[in-house]
Amino acid sequence: MIVALALCLVTAQQPAPRVLVWGGDAEGGAPFVEADPADPSRVRGFDVEVAERIARGLGGDRHAQFLQVQWSNIDQSVERGDFTLGLSGVEDTPARRARHAVTLPYFEFREVLAVRPADAARIHGLADLRGRRVATLGSTIAYDLLIQARDSTGVLPISYDDDVHPYGDLVSGRVDAVLLDHIIAQRALRRRGGSGFVILDQPVAIGHYVGVLAHRHAILRDSIDAVLREAMRDGSLEQIFRRWNVWDDSQGALFERVLRPGEAAKAAGAATPVQALAYLPSLARAAVVTLLVSVLSMALAVVVGLALASGRVYGSTVVRIATTIYIEIIRGTPLLLQLFVIYYGLAGVVRLPAFLAAVLALGLNYAAYEAEIYRGALEAVPRIQLEAARTLGLSELQILRLVRGPQALRYALAPMTNDFVALLKDSALVSVITVVELTKETAIYATNVGSWVVPGALCAVVYLAMSLPLSRLARRLERRWKTP
Amino acid sequence: MSALLVIDRLRVRYDTRDVLRALSLEVARGELVALMGPSGVGKTTALRAIAALQPFDEGQIVVDGFALAPGPVPPESRLVALRRRVGLVFQAHALFEHLTALDNVTLALRYVLGKRRPEAETLATKLLSELDVGMRAGAWPRQLSGGEAQRVSIARALAPDPALLLMDEPTAALDPARRTALGATLRRLCEQGRGLLVSTHDAEFARAHADRVVSLSPS
Numbered sequence: 001m002i003v004a005l006a007l008c009l010v011t012a013q014q015p016a017p018r019v020l021v022w023g024g025d026a027e028g029g030a031p032f033v034e035a036d037p038a039d040p041s042r043v044r045g046f047d048v049e050v051a052e053r054i055a056r057g058l059g060g061d062r063h064a065q066f067l068q069v070q071w072s073n074i075d076q077s078v079e080r081g082d083f084t085l086g087l088s089g090v091e092d093t094p095a096r097r098a099r100h101a102v103t104l105p106y107f108e109f110r111e112v113l114a115v116r117p118a119d120a121a122r123i124h125g126l127a128d129l130r131g132r133r134v135a136t137l138g139s140t141i142a143y144d145l146l147i148q149a150r151d152s153t154g155v156l157p158i159s160y161d162d163d164v165h166p167y168g169d170l171v172s173g174r175v176d177a178v179l180l181d182h183i184i185a186q187r188a189l190r191r192r193g194g195s196g197f198v199i200l201d202q203p204v205a206i207g208h209y210v211g212v213l214a215h216r217h218a219i220l221r222d223s224i225d226a227v228l229r230e231a232m233r234d235g236s237l238e239q240i241f242r243r244w245n246v247w248d249d250s251q252g253a254l255f256e257r258v259l260r261p262g263e264a265a266k267a268a269g270a271a272t273p274v275q276a277l278a279y280l281p282s283l284a285r286a287a288v289v290t291l292l293v294s295v296l297s298m299a300l301a302v303v304v305g306l307a308l309a310s311g312r313v314y315g316s317t318v319v320r321i322a323t324t325i326y327i328e329i330i331r332g333t334p335l336l337l338q339l340f341v342i343y344y345g346l347a348g349v350v351r352l353p354a355f356l357a358a359v360l361a362l363g364l365n366y367a368a369y370e371a372e373i374y375r376g377a378l379e380a381v382p383r384i385q386l387e388a389a390r391t392l393g394l395s396e397l398q399i400l401r402l403v404r405g406p407q408a409l410r411y412a413l414a415p416m417t418n419d420f421v422a423l424l425k426d427s428a429l430v431s432v433i434t435v436v437e438l439t440k441e442t443a444i445y446a447t448n449v450g451s452w453v454v455p456g457a458l459c460a461v462v463y464l465a466m467s468l469p470l471s472r473l474a475r476r477l478e479r480r481w482k483t484p
Numbered sequence: 485m486s487a488l489l490v491i492d493r494l495r496v497r498y499d500t501r502d503v504l505r506a507l508s509l510e511v512a513r514g515e516l517v518a519l520m521g522p523s524g525v526g527k528t529t530a531l532r533a534i535a536a537l538q539p540f541d542e543g544q545i546v547v548d549g550f551a552l553a554p555g556p557v558p559p560e561s562r563l564v565a566l567r568r569r570v571g572l573v574f575q576a577h578a579l580f581e582h583l584t585a586l587d588n589v590t591l592a593l594r595y596v597l598g599k600r601r602p603e604a605e606t607l608a609t610k611l612l613s614e615l616d617v618g619m620r621a622g623a624w625p626r627q628l629s630g631g632e633a634q635r636v637s638i639a640r641a642l643a644p645d646p647a648l649l650l651m652d653e654p655t656a657a658l659d660p661a662r663r664t665a666l667g668a669t670l671r672r673l674c675e676q677g678r679g680l681l682v683s684t685h686d687a688e689f690a691r692a693h694a695d696r697v698v699s700l701s702p703s
Binding site: 391393406410 | 537560564567568570571574579581582592595596640643644
């Protein structure tokens with residue numbers, strides 16, 4: 001006890017290591033942040049070096065410590081206090097500035113369009129993409145630009161959760177163009193050996209990368225701004241960008257503007273995000289998508305589930321083994337993986353539209369669970385009921401249709417309703433294959449207004465509005481079917 | 485009187501134990517035979533074997549010319565003729581819980597005999613009325629008393645008009661007055677030319693209403 005107390009005292013006397021914990025998303029990859037191929041426990045990239053430069057500049061032997069966070073959650077996490085500084089291609093937007101303490105812009109990027117080589121001659125901007133599918137990363141300035149273009153020029157925005165698949169889908173013809181930061185576009189082109197698509201010279205918009213801190217850390221933000229200005233002056237920031245091959249003339253111009261006395265740390269030419277209210281129609285549209293995906297998936301799950309359950313209860317040994325294998329594989333692997341396999345994995349064989357792939361993946365996944373519910377329900381019908389039906393001369397099929405099925409349905413109704421409500425919520429997963437449903441649209445909305453409070457509450461209300469009537473309907477049916 | 489049911493040296497084994505050994509009996513048209521014996525002696529097993537709900541190991545069962553042989557129960561597709569000849573009233577009634585009394589009776593009329601709904605309902609209503617449960621046609625099985633459920637169950641078994649009616653312990657849950665009424669009902673069925681094989685351990689009921697009593701003793 002005394003030894004432990006002494007140890008505590010000794011530990012307390014040692015100064016804590018001075019660390020600047022910064023958050024970024026290594027999934028974003030190079031040149032921003034990526035796992036170091038030589039030592040995957042470490043990260044590298046220009047944002048990593050910017051963070052280190054900032055930590056050094058803050059003095060006191062401070063060093064930067066990386067914390068992995070999903071890119072779309074950087075704002076929320078920094079405000080929660082998970083880390084002090086958010087970096088890794090964080091865009092400068094008025095909403096972000098209003099909600100958080102944002103550093104001055106340290107890098108200028110161009111929103112550029114990528115198209116297939118055959119289209120390069122006739123597509124020069126968003127105006128030429130009326131009725132065409134244009135991909136981008138959700139919750140970005142580029143996505144806002146596409147939403148605006150949807151209303152003004154009629155392009156069809158397709159939102160992705162990552163910045164790799166949009167280019168793959170552009171090459172394969174699933175989308176007609178990609179709008180993203182020039183760094184991302186150039187990286188994608190390099191990965192494809194310089195072919196498959198071309199990047200249009202004329203940028204659609206100009207944006208800036210900034211660091212983001214919690215609103216309460218405005219004083220620290222001012223210190224970081226001072227460090228960034230110093231890094232621009234002494235050339236260390238330029239060296240970092242040159243090392244990662246992202247330096248160009250526009251960075252020099254940005255530095256000049258930032259260092260000019262009296263220049264506000266404001267992004268030049270940043271795209272104006274869509275007003276918060278403008279998201280309401282999108283939320284309504286997304287709710288319809290959620291409902292459609294869920295209803296169609298459930299219909300598929302019921303039909304396939306019935307077939308699987310019948311196979312398990314009535315089938316030959318081979319059929320029983322085959323249905324059992326299907327059910328165990330589907331239940332034993334993540335739905336997310338199944339979505340990827342159906343959408344991306346099968347793309348070489350059959351290029352399914354995203355919506356159809358979503359319905360197929362969800363429907364086939366839930367079919368395995370439905371099958372087990374139906375099997376249990378069929379087996380729960382007392383044997384004497386089946387024997388009574390047999391003595392009357394009904395065939396096995398008639399017994400299933402007239403006696404066993406209707407009785408089993410009553411047992412299955414409650415768990416089926418449960419499953420449908422679960423499916424309604426699981427349908428949020430389909431956003432990973434570009435279907436923008438309610439949760440995804442809410443995340444986009446939340447990122448752009450800089451808060452989850454109103455979008456989250458709205459989203460919850462819409463989900464409840466869909467699931468509660470369903471539970472009531474099921475209860476009413478159960479009451480009606482329950483013979484007194 | 486021609487034999488409607490002939491059982492010849494029926495043997496049923498569960499694992500290594502004989503449940504029935506060398507049971508032989510006959511039931512003629514218009515005859516009510518009581519199958520008696522203490523609980524566990526194999527009365528229900530005998531009825532289930534006749535209704536082809538369970539296999540038997542030795543012997544033979546012939547119902548109105550339709551023969552059942554030892555071995556596994558044949559598939560339903562090969563039992564169509566037997567099903568038309570034999571009706572079974574379960575001790576627990578086994579009415580279909582999701583159907584009203586009337587629909588329990590119309591089921592076989594519509595889906596086995598292929599009668600249209602109005603005709604099936606007329607026939608079923610008549611059957612229920614004959615058994616004094618016409619007023620309960622619209623009731624769900626759980627709303628019926630034990631006696632009512634038994635009579636609906638008899639009406640359901642009679643719907644396909646079987647020549648042989650098997651009844652498992654029909655008096656088990658009845659008071660003396662109901663027992664007498666049931667006896668009268670069964671006599672009426674015999675007068676219609678049906679053969680009845682009724683398992684019971686109620687000696688008084690058997691003496692009062694059966695033409696013959698076959699006693700089973702433990703194997």
